[in-house]
Amino acid sequence: MPVPVLRGNFTVLERATRGAGACDTWCWNVRLTVLERATHGAGTCDTGCWNGGHAGAVRLGLVPSAVIVDWAVRNWSGIVSAMPRKPDPGARDRILTAACQLFNAHGVHAVGMQQIIDVAGCGKNLLYREFPTKDDLVAAYIERSKEGWCFDLREVAAQVSAPADQLLAMVARIAENATAPGFRGCVIYNTHAEFPEADHPVNRATTANFEFIRESLFDLAKRAGAADPRTLADRLLLIIDGLKVNGAAMGRSGAASAAVAFAEETIRNALRPIQAPAPAESS
Incomplete structure (x- = not known):
């Protein structure tokens, strides 16, 4: 005016x-x-x-x-x-995409809301209408990571039918992603480390995501017929976690191929019947 x-x-x-x-x-x-x-x-x-x-x-x-x-x-x-604009159905996704890019590159605490506004090209009122607090935005960031895991599960299931093969394909897919240029480590673990307080909503969201991934591996291990599906799922989870750490640090020159081979061996051994111990010979 x-x-x-x-x-x-x-x-x-x-x-x-x-x-x-x-x-x-x-x-x-x-x-x-x-x-x-x-x-x-x-x-x-x-x-x-x-x-x-x-x-x-x-x-x-x-x-x-x-x-x-x-x-x-x-x-x-x-x-x-x-004048008031018509609702923008893509605004939330655009804002979240901008936040994910910034959080992945710099971490959550290092990114301010104004940076997200600038990258998303939105107004402050629109940002806070979609995400009233930064914690809400970070929780959505964690949820998108979960959606990425579910997408990988669906893609793998469309390529191979046997649950045991799906387990190995998931590990191989993560190895490929973790060794790609620009990979900065596991989104969930990185964010969890920034919010160590157990009662913080972001900490709870990351913990719930860990459990979701663990349970999805357990479900596949059961359907694969593993003698001890919980142990198989947990061993594969540790291989996956190691892949993300090693891939972020060393890329394709690291231990990714060895990790996939180790996962294959772990799955194959888990599908064998547990042998009963041989009776002791009488003297």
Whole structure:
């Protein structure tokens, strides 16, 4: 709102709109209906009321009509651009994608909300409408990681049918991802380390994610017919965790291929029947 148009008297127009009644804080914040409320004696917001001649402010004797018309003509494009926009169904996903990129690159604590706003290209109000707190955004970040694991499970199941082969394919898939350029370690473990307090919602979210991955491996191990599916699942989980650490540090020159071979051997041994101990020979 250019000061010369209002002749330097912003508070006069504000008093005019407040005097007309029904000041709307939201409208005031987005600077949309200063003109509407100033010209509408009843205080009802109507995007067309300024040119309908409802000169509430003029009747109050606070703002000359010429100032209102002059301001409207000069600022019409600004009025239109500030009007409430239609809901953007892709806004949440766009904001979360920007946050994931920044969190992956720098860690959670090192990234401020303004950085996310800048990368996502959204307004602060939109960000906080979708994610009221940073913890909400981090929880969504953790949930997206879980969705990535589920996606890998579905992709592997579409490629191989036997549960034992799916277990090995999951390890091989993680080995490939963990040795890719730019991999910075496990999202869940990295975030868990930044929120060590057990009662923190992000800590709880990461712990729940660990359990989800562990249980999905356990389910596959059971369906594969492992003699001890829990032990098999936990051993594979340790191999996967080691892959992510080693891959982040050493990339393709590290121990990824050995880890996949170790997983194959572990699965094969787990599917063999447990042999009963041989009876002791009598002397």
